[in-house]
Amino acid sequence: MAVVVAPGVGPGELARELAPTTPRSLLVFEALGGPGERLTHSRMGEATTRPWKDPDVVLVLDPRHRPLERPWVAGAQPGPAEWALPSPTGLPAEVRAFVLAKLGPRLGDLVWDVGAGSGEIAVECALHGAAVFAVERDAGACASLRSRVLAHGVKVALTRGLAPPALEPLPDPDAVHVGGGGPDVVMACAARRPRALVCALRKVEQVTAVLDRLREHGYRGEAVQILASRLVPAPDGSRTLAPADPVFVVHATPLPPG
Numbered sequence: 030m031a032v033v034v035a036p037g038v039g040p041g042e043l044a045r046e047l048a049p050t051t052p053r054s055l056l057v058f059e060a061l062g063g064p065g066e067r068l069t070h071s072r073m074g075e076a077t078t079r080p081w082k083d084p085d086v087v088l089v090l091d092p093r094h095r096p097l098e099r100p101w102v103a104g105a106q107p108g109p110a111e112w113a114l115p116s117p118t119g120l121p122a123e124v125r126a127f128v129l130a131k132l133g134p135r136l137g138d139l140v141w142d143v144g145a146g147s148g149e150i151a152v153e154c155a156l157h158g159a160a161v162f163a164v165e166r167d168a169g170a171c172a173s174l175r176s177r178v179l180a181h182g183v184k185v186a187l188t189r190g191l192a193p194p195a196l197e198p199l200p201d202p203d204a205v206h207v208g209g210g211g212p213d214v215v216m217a218c219a220a221r222r223p224r225a226l227v228c229a230l231r232k233v234e235q236v237t238a239v240l241d242r243l244r245e246h247g248y249r250g251e252a253v254q255i256l257a258s259r260l261v262p263a264p265d266g267s268r269t270l271a272p273a274d275p276v277f278v279v280h281a282t283p284l285p286p287g
Contacts, residue, residue, distance in 0.1 A: 030089045040087050044076035047089070051184070056088035057081065093182075109156040118173070119149040120208075120229055123257035124276045131227045131280040132204045134159035141202040143192050143218060144209025148174035148185065154206075155183035162199050166191045193217035211235075212242050215279075219246040222283060230277045243281045250281035 040057045055076050059067045060083040113126035134140050136158035142151040145163035155161045163185050165171050171189050178185045188195050192214045205218040207228035236252045243250040258270040
C-alpha cells in the first residue's frame, strides 16, 4: 500500500498505528525530485525513532507476502483457490457459496458479518481481500472465530455485542451478511445503505417479513430456498442421499432513485 505523506501522517505515525498487531516494513521516499532524494527501507521500530527529511511517499509492505512462482501475467493470484471452505459448523458449504456470490467481497470493500457465529463467512470475505467487521454476542462463538482467523492468516475486526446497538459505532459497509438477529437487525443494516445485503433464514415466514421490511427501506429483495443433499455410503455398499434441512437466502440491493 502506498501512502502520500501529509502533516501528522508520516513514517513514524504509520508505524505507531500499525504496530504491534500489523507488522509491516516501510519503504520511505524522501525529498523526491530534489538533489537530496533518498529511498530508505525501515523496520517499524526504526521508523518511529529516526528523523525523516521531507518524506513524500511511504510504501507499506507485508513481509509475509511472497509472489507466486508463476503468477498471472495480468497480476497477482485473483482470490483464494477455493470458495465455501469445509467447515463442521455454520451454514452448509453450498449455501455459503451462494451467500458469498451475492455479497461479492473484493479488495477495497468493507463487509459486515452480523451474527457471525464461528466466522465462516467473515473469514472467506477476508480471503477475498475485503476488510471485515464481525459482530457476535456469544463468547464461545467469538473464541471459535478468533481461532479460525488465526488459522487462515487473515484480519477480521471482531465486536462482541448484541445487534443492532453494536452496529452503531461501525463504519458504513459496502456489503452485509446477517447470520442472526431477525428482521430488526436486517433493517438496522439496511439503514446504512450497503450495495448488497444477504441473510440466511430457516423459516419461510421469516422470509416474507424480511422482504416486506426491505421494500419499505428502499431495497429490492429476492429469496431462494437451497437444499443440498450429499451422497453418503449406504450399509449395502451403494450410495444414498443424506437428509438435509433447507435454508432460505434473502439477497437485496438498493432500488434505483425515483
